[in-house]
Amino acid sequence: MNNFWTRSVQYIKGVGPYKGNLLTKLGIFTIGDLLEHYPRRYEDRSQLKMINCLSDGQMETFKGKVIGTVESKPRRGLTIIKVSVGDGTGIAQLVWFNQPHMKKKYQPGMEVIVSGKIKIFYQVEVTNPEVEIINGGEVLDTGRILPIYAASENINQRFLRVIINQVLKDDPEIDEILSNRIIEHYSLLNRKLAFENIHSPQNMEILERARRRLVFEELYLLQCSLLFLKKQQRSHHVGIKHGFDDSLSVQALGALPFTLTNDQQKVLSEVKCDMEDVTTMQRLVQGDVGSGKTVIAALALVKTVENGYQGAMMVPTEILAGQHYRTLSELFTPLGISVSVLTGKLTRRAHEQVLSKLKEGLVDVVIGTHALIQDAVEFKQLGLVITDEQHRFGVRQRGILQEKGNRPDVLVMTATPIPRTMALTVYGDLDVSSIRQLPPGRKPIKTFVRGSNRRQLVYQFIVDEVNKGRQAYVVCPLVEESEKIDAQSAVELYEQLMQTDLKNIRCGLVHGKMKAADKEAVMNAFYSGEIKVLVATTVIEVGVNVPNATVMVIEGAERFGLAQLHQLRGRIGRGECQSYCILCSDNKNPETQERLAIMTKTNDGFILAEEDLKLRGPGQFFGTRQHGLPDLKIADIISDLSILMEAKNAAEQTIAIPDEFRSIRVSLNQRFGQDIGMITGN
Numbered sequence: 070m071n072n073f074w075t076r077s078v079q080y081i082k083g084v085g086p087y088k089g090n091l092l093t094k095l096g097i098f099t100i101g102d103l104l105e106h107y108p109r110r111y112e113d114r115s116q117l118k119m120i121n122c123l124s125d126g127q128m129e130t131f132k133g134k135v136i137g138t139v140e141s142k143p144r145r146g147l148t149i150i151k152v153s154v155g156d157g158t159g160i161a162q163l164v165w166f167n168q169p170h171m172k173k174k175y176q177p178g179m180e181v182i183v184s185g186k187i188k189i190f191y192q193v194e195v196t197n198p199e200v201e202i203i204n205g206g207e208v209l210d211t212g213r214i215l216p217i218y219a220a221s222e223n224i225n226q227r228f229l230r231v232i233i234n235q236v237l238k239d240d241p242e243i244d245e246i247l248s249n250r251i252i253e254h255y256s257l258l259n260r261k262l263a264f265e266n267i268h269s270p271q272n273m274e275i276l277e278r279a280r281r282r283l284v285f286e287e288l289y290l291l292q293c294s295l296l297f298l299k300k301q302q303r304s305h306h307v308g309i310k311h312g313f314d315d316s317l318s319v320q321a322l323g324a325l326p327f328t329l330t331n332d333q334q335k336v337l338s339e340v341k342c343d344m345e346d347v348t349t350m351q352r353l354v355q356g357d358v359g360s361g362k363t364v365i366a367a368l369a370l371v372k373t374v375e376n377g378y379q380g381a382m383m384v385p386t387e388i389l390a391g392q393h394y395r396t397l398s399e400l401f402t403p404l405g406i407s408v409s410v411l412t413g414k415l416t417r418r419a420h421e422q423v424l425s426k427l428k429e430g431l432v433d434v435v436i437g438t439h440a441l442i443q444d445a446v447e448f449k450q451l452g453l454v455i456t457d458e459q460h461r462f463g464v465r466q467r468g469i470l471q472e473k474g475n476r477p478d479v480l481v482m483t484a485t486p487i488p489r490t491m492a493l494t495v496y497g498d499l500d501v502s503s504i505r506q507l508p509p510g511r512k513p514i515k516t517f518v519r520g521s522n523r524r525q526l527v528y529q530f531i532v533d534e535v536n537k538g539r540q541a542y543v544v545c546p547l548v549e550e551s552e553k554i555d556a557q558s559a560v561e562l563y564e565q566l567m568q569t570d571l572k573n574i575r576c577g578l579v580h581g582k583m584k585a586a587d588k589e590a591v592m593n594a595f596y597s598g599e600i601k602v603l604v605a606t607t608v609i610e611v612g613v614n615v616p617n618a619t620v621m622v623i624e625g626a627e628r629f630g631l632a633q634l635h636q637l638r639g640r641i642g643r644g645e646c647q648s649y650c651i652l653c654s655d656n657k658n659p660e661t662q663e664r665l666a667i668m669t670k671t672n673d674g675f676i677l678a679e680e681d682l683k684l685r686g687p688g689q690f691f692g693t694r695q696h697g698l699p700d701l702k703i704a705d706i707i708s709d710l711s712i713l714m715e716a717k718n719a720a721e722q723t724i725a726i727p728d729e730f731r732s733i734r735v736s737l738n739q740r741f742g743q744d745i746g747m748i749t750g751n
């Protein structure tokens with residue numbers, strides 16, 4: 070792409086270094102970023118209404134003259150400004166609370182265009198309207214379909230609109246990147262027109278076409294990247310051919326404290342089949358939380374060790390690494406299989422020891438966090454790599470681990486269910502196995518929603534369960550996507566509970582900002598049953614397995630998406646006793662209540678995923694992020710599924726036409742290189 074696209078936004082007229090810096094907080098560094106800062110939604114302000122034709126409860130736009138302003142202070146701390154605007158057919162009141170500066174802003178005689186939600190009750194009122202003052206100049210915000218952007222405190226809608234308009238007005242060099250063949254075959258709008266109309270649509274019809282073009286482009290580039298990756302992986306025909314099960318595998322199976330469910334058996338045989346084949350395994354195992362994926366991983370690891378190879382398992386958190394280490398050691402040590410852990414928290418010396426053992430082949434299996442994909446990690450003979458909770462990793466990270474061996478088999482595991490057709494498309498490069506059945510003897514978890522008026526009862530319930538010998542989790546509300554703030558709120562909740570409801574109970578606290586050693590000490594005390602109640606942030610969301618824990622209280626439950634609530638709830642219901650999940654929320658928003666109510670009706674992740682599709686709440690199941698795919702800027706892999714299929718077809722053709730593939734390589738690297746891998750060579 071040309072350098073216009075990568076030029077800093079600072080140089081746009083009206084931006085400069087100060088505003089430029091504020092824009093970076095929205096992820097906007099370059100002109101390309103700005104143009105790809107797509108509107109979240111639109112408001113149709115192309116229709117101006119007369120005041121006497123406005124309808125109650127509707128978002129509408131009208132034009133008029135300011136008549137006068139009245140300020141009132143009905144009580145202390147409350148200032149109301151009312152500006153009356155007339156257009157000859159009627160008068161409307163624009164209302165602001167505690168914004169005294171509005172009084173000076175609007176002078177009688179000014180012409181304004183007003184948009185907002187209309188309330189008709191004795192008179193026409195609009196609270197907190199958007200107002201544009203017409204100074205005889207250009208009208209930017211009205212009389213058109215208005216884009217609404219993700220903005221911030223310091224960068225408002227209007228500023229974004231102005232600078233994007235500025236860029237588009239200067240006849241920017243937006244080069245076409247798709248081949249003529251594709252443009253024609255899929256009747257796509259050209260690239261420049263698409264950018265112009267996504268930000269400043271002439272009408273709804275062209276907006277739709279602009280969006281389709283840009284969605285297509287994004288999904289096409291994604292598919293090209295994934296297909297290229299797949300082609301590269303499959304082109305090494307000769308991977309590792311593991312032998313049929315030998316004594317170690319048989320012993321391991323016999324040593325399990327339970328028999329495998331039918332689904333586990335089926336998935337295990339699919340995995341083994343792949344491993345025994347000479348082509349490299351690229352398999353995804355999906356199974357709901359608690360469905361027993363770990364044992365599949367364990368048996369696959371045994372198989373690779375039995376064949377003289379090493380195995381590596383990567384997990385997203387230290388807590389989970391520690392837990393898997395414990396589970397696997399129990400099974401492996403009697404079989405003479407050595408296991409090590411590699412995480413960021415090891416001392417330098419211990420770290421180096423593990424590295425040298427791995428390199429010399431003195432360790433059979435290693436379990437680790439991201440520390441596993443550092444450059445310094447080398448293996449003697451890597452035969453199998455596993456990523457657990459793969460939705461927490463990106464495609465690229467999986468690739469790096471794999472490259473540490475000579476075409477090892479690859480197994481990825483996820484608890485985020487996805488319909489099969491979509492999995493094949495989204496995971497372009499993987500085969501999929503599913504475990505749908507839970508191990509026998511589990512009692513379905515009972516889930517309740519409770520308001521803070523019953524908070525004491527909720528905590529009394531925890532005390533009762535603890536007195537019966539059980540354990541509990543209390544998850545504190547997710548504040549922001551910031552570990553630091555979450556940590557603070559966990560500390561506060563912990564201290565408050567220790568002084569009040571849980572003062573006679575042994576409690577522990579874990580959050581992401583704690584030192585690794587402290588975290589581990591608390592987790593160990595919880596595993597051993599010494600700590601009865603664990604107050605935590607979402608660090609416990611993945612993997613943690615304490616079958617004796619039977620209560621999960623989630624504070625501020627409305628802040629979590631269904632997927633996350635389901636993951637959290639998956640920490641309980643792992644043993645024989647009845648488990649209870651209590652979602653605490655005072656939120657009265659009907660959509661939120663509906664979302665929480667669904668949790669009380671089912672424990673099935675696949676059903677929840679379907680419901681999520683209908684509701685699309687925060688942190689949706691079907692966001693790309695839930696699947697470890699790069700963030701998409703405009704496409705939505707669910708609602709744009711039909712475009713996704715087209716884009717996939719187009720990408721398959723492109724991959725087969727060397728010239729065409731070469732011509733989009735720069736675009737691919739620019740868009741997805743970081744996340745999926747740079748494409749080099751010819």
Ligand code: ADP
Binds near residue numbers: 356361363484
């Ligand atoms: P997940 O799929 O969420 O990773 P785990 O592998 O942690 O689930 O398994 C959850 C629990 O179920 C563990 O305590 C495990 O020992 C137990 N488990 C797994 N498979 C079976 C089975 N076939 N029968 C009984 N318990 C099982």
Ligand code: MG
Binds near residue numbers: 363457612
């Ligand atoms: Mg697991």
